[in-house]
Amino acid sequence: MxxxxxxxxxxxxxxxxxxxxxxxxxxxxxxxxxxxxxxxxxxxxxxxxxxxxxxxxxxxxxxxxxxxxxxxxxxxxxxxxxxxxxxxxxxxxxxxxxxxxxxxxxxxxxxxxxxxxxxxxxxxxxxxxxxxxxxxxxxxxxxxxxxxxxxxxxxxxxxxxxxxxxxxxxxxxxxxxxxxxxxxxxxxxxxxxxxxxxxxxxGRDIPAFRSRHPSFQIQYPAFDILPSIDQVTLFTSRGCPYSCVYCASRVLDGDFRERDPFSVVDEIEYWNNRYGIRDFSFYDDALMVNAERRLVPMLKEILRRNLECRFHCPNGMHLRGMNQTIAGLMYRSGFKTLRFGFETSRPQRQEIMGGKISNQEAEAAVEHLKWAGFRGEEIGFYLLCGLPGQERKEMEDTVEYVASLGVRPVIAEYSPVPRTALWPDALASSPLDLAGEPLYHNNSIFPLLHGEEDRKFLQYLKQKARQYDSRLRSRKA
Ligand code: B12
Ligand code: SF4
Known part of the structure; x- marks a missing residue:
């Protein structure tokens, strides 16, 4: 009935x-x-x-x-x-x-x-x-x-x-x-x-919707309405359990919620079988969090189903928790682009930024990834530059430290984001009207360090990062 x-x-x-x-x-x-x-x-x-x-x-x-x-x-x-x-x-x-x-x-x-x-x-x-x-x-x-x-x-x-x-x-x-x-x-x-x-x-009433469940669990985003698709973006979770001072994840996505790992693999298989998609990128803010109950079963299932795909993580992942098992599974299941949020090598600032990683843990994580087969140039560490009160020496030391680990330093200029804990400091440190004009949030203008000297310094730092990068690539050749 x-x-x-x-x-x-x-x-x-x-x-x-x-x-x-x-x-x-x-x-x-x-x-x-x-x-x-x-x-x-x-x-x-x-x-x-x-x-x-x-x-x-x-x-x-x-x-x-x-x-x-x-x-x-x-x-x-x-x-x-x-x-x-x-x-x-x-x-x-x-x-x-x-x-x-x-x-x-x-x-x-x-x-x-x-x-x-x-x-x-x-x-x-x-x-x-x-x-x-x-x-x-x-x-x-x-x-x-x-x-x-x-x-x-x-x-x-x-x-x-x-x-x-x-x-x-x-x-x-x-x-x-x-x-x-x-x-x-x-x-x-x-x-x-x-x-x-x-x-x-x-301007009229609409009958109630049927779907009252979090749609990201069961309904796949409608990639098929795009005029062309050559890759599909996925979530295995929404939100993030951390609350870093510069990040708006909580404002945008609310509480941390996780998907059933097998439903993620179903989604991958669906796009792979139906549309021949091989490239998948993860937009998760916290892909590595609770890896034992989400990422690990998901990777094992991808391998079990023999899905031949390439996976990319353009949004920085956490380094903490990386071990041989996870690194090995990632390598074997086809992860190609790895980006991790490292931010800084200064222990004091690591603490202020939320205590997500220490240098020791980062070193161990790199060892596991390399042991699994990843090459240095496939592993990128995002470094945050231009934070309120950040000295040039700290930024330069961080680039050198990351290069010493044999992985890519990827410079991310700090972009001040409204409704984050660091926003008031950013307002106080910038001569620009960040509150009234969102164009000033642009990371390309390096909003807190926009003087001529600072711009030159940033160019120099990027050049340095590029040199380390090409050294890594030539080592491969
Ligand atoms: C994936 C991602 C990226 C990707 C690509 C993003 C893209 N599409 O271009 C990459 C890794 C490349 C990236 C790069 C950067 N990112 Co980013 N990124 C994200 C992330 C994690 C997810 C965004 C997303 O797609 N969400 C998924 C969908 C489902 O959410 P959504 O689009 O918001 O849609 C929902 C609602 O908004 C709403 N909705 C959406 N549209 C509409 C329309 C209507 C009519 C309605 C009713 C509702 C509605 O409903 C949807 C479902 O509920 C966010 C953080 C976050 N948690 O959101 C940061 C975020 C957007 N990024 C940020 C930053 C700072 C950056 C960088 C500047 C970092 C850096 N310093 O280099 C760079 C800049 C890149 C550039 N210049 O192009 C900031 C925002 C900065 C800003 N001022 O806006 C965020 C918020 C992270 C943070 N720090 O807090 N990013
Ligand atoms: S920066 Fe990363 S770890 Fe920190 S709250 Fe945002 S998404 Fe989470």
């Missing part, structure tokens, strides 16, 4: 939603530099999956994952699902006119964007996502063009910029609704939240 009732409910709900068409938009990046390091609009694709499951018609216009977002040469340079974007130089925003670098729009051209918007059926509502806070000009440009091309359609804006700078987004983006936070996993009430957003946009 329950089944019959369910079916009647489902039919009537689908009937009511039939032909309600939601267009999703993933906007451009405007920046001094951008490279596709396995970037996908994962949040929007999760939303697409839920909406489709609920009977809505869904399409996406993706300024970055459209085949036209790459020139033929860019496509030829793509490897393992990553590569350069097509770019077009545009004027710098006036507040960045002093930065001695070119500024570009990355992705498809504005005309191609208009064409994609006109090519789709007239939508009932549009959901626009956003990435880094300092990428908001690309978001605003997309919303302006949507307004011109498809006047009168309600627009909601969500994503990372909208969550971290909601007042700015409400004041200037031009969206009808600005949504903060994670819409899918809010204490299992997320789909109710998404339903409310749609009801506001459409």
């Amino acid at each position: 329950a089944q019959v009732e369910n079916r009647v409910y489902r039919l009537s709900k689908e009937h009511m939603r039939a032909n309600t068409f939601i267009l999703l938009v993933s906007p451009w990046i405007h920046d001094f530099a951008a490279f596709d390091y396995w970037a996908k609009p994962l949040g929007l694709l999760h939303i697409a999956s839920v909406l489709r499951e609920e009977g809505f018609d869904v399409e996406i216009v993706d300024c970055l994952n459209d085949p036209a977002a790459r020139t033929t040469e860019d496509t030829a340079r793509r490897r393992y699902g990553r590569g350069p974007y097509r770019k077009e130089e545009i004027p710098k925003p006036p507040v960045l006119s002093w930065v001695p670098r070119r500024y570009s729009r990355y992705g498809i051209t504005p005309d191609q964007f208009r064409k994609r918007l006109r090519g789709a059926r007239r939508p009932d509502a549009i959901l626009v996502t956003s990435g880094m806070t300092y990428w908001y000009p690309g978001v605003f440009e997309s919303i302006n063009i949507i307004r011109e091309t498809l006047p009168g359609i309600p627009i909601a804006l969500g994503g990372i910029y909208a969550t971290l700078c909601p007042d700015h987004a409400r004041a200037y983006s031009g969206a009808d609704v600005v949504v903060e936070g994670d819409v899918l996993d809010r204490n299992n009430k997320s789909s109710i939240f998404l339903k409310e957003i749609l009801a506001t946009l459409l």
Whole structure:
């Protein structure tokens, strides 16, 4: 009986939603530099999956994952699902006119964007996502063009910029609704939240959603609506149990939640079998946490099912907990790109930054990884440079220390992030109006060290890191 009732409910709900068409938009990046390091609009694709499951018609216009977002040469340079974007130089925003670098729009051209918007059926509502806070000009440009091309359609804006700078987004983006936070996993009430957003946009009530469970557990993000896919991005967990002072993970994702490792392997197998995808990247903030009950069974299962895939970890993993078993399983199951968050070799600062790793533990982790078969140039340590109060000597010592371990020092310039514990210190240390202007959060302008001397120092440090890197590569040759 329950089944019959369910079916009647489902039919009537689908009937009511039939032909309600939601267009999703993933906007451009405007920046001094951008490279596709396995970037996908994962949040929007999760939303697409839920909406489709609920009977809505869904399409996406993706300024970055459209085949036209790459020139033929860019496509030829793509490897393992990553590569350069097509770019077009545009004027710098006036507040960045002093930065001695070119500024570009990355992705498809504005005309191609208009064409994609006109090519789709007239939508009932549009959901626009956003990435880094300092990428908001690309978001605003997309919303302006949507307004011109498809006047009168309600627009909601969500994503990372909208969550971290909601007042700015409400004041200037031009969206009808600005949504903060994670819409899918809010204490299992997320789909109710998404339903409310749609009801506001459409101006009518919508029947309750069926899916009340955290969708990332069971519904795969709708990668198949992208115009092309050469890699798939995955989560095995959301959030992070740590609370590092410079990080917004908790604000964005809430509490730490883990997936069943076998369901992750099912998802990998699904994309591999159905779409021939071989490259997978993990967006987890805490892939290594609780490895014995998540990562280890997942890797064993990948090996058991004989899946021939390549795995990439562009988002820094934790070094703590790395042992021979994990390193061996990672190597054998096809991990190709390893990036770890190391930050600094200064023990005092390691403590301040959350006590996630010590030099001794880092050394042991490198030994295990190399023992398993990874080469030095496959292992990158992210180093945070330009923290409030950080001296040049500390940054240089850290680069040298990492090079001495025979792995790659990868310099990550500190980007001050609103709503983090370090934000007040960043405001106090920077002469720039970080609170009023998100463009100043850009790591490319090294927001806390932006004087001429500091810029030269950073160039020197990057050059040094590159030299160590090429030494590692030539050792291989
Ligand atoms: C994966 C990741 C990366 C990847 C690629 C990201 C990309 N797509 O371009 C890599 C590793 C390359 C990267 C690099 C960097 N990153 Co990063 N990254 C992340 C990470 C871990 C996940 C982002 C993500 O995709 N989440 C997954 C999806 C599911 O979430 P979502 O998109 O937010 O979507 C949900 C909601 O927002 C909402 N939603 C989304 N869109 C919409 C639309 C509507 C209409 C609605 C209603 C809802 C909605 O619903 C979705 C589902 O619930 C975040 C941290 C985090 N936990 O979020 C940091 C984060 C975004 N990165 C950050 C930083 C600092 C960086 C670097 C600057 C680090 C450095 N110093 O080098 C670089 C900069 C790279 C560059 N210049 O391009 C900062 C943000 C900085 C900022 N000012 O905005 C974050 C927040 C981490 C932090 N430190 O706190 N990053
Ligand atoms: S920096 Fe990494 S370890 Fe620290 S809270 Fe953020 S995601 Fe977690």
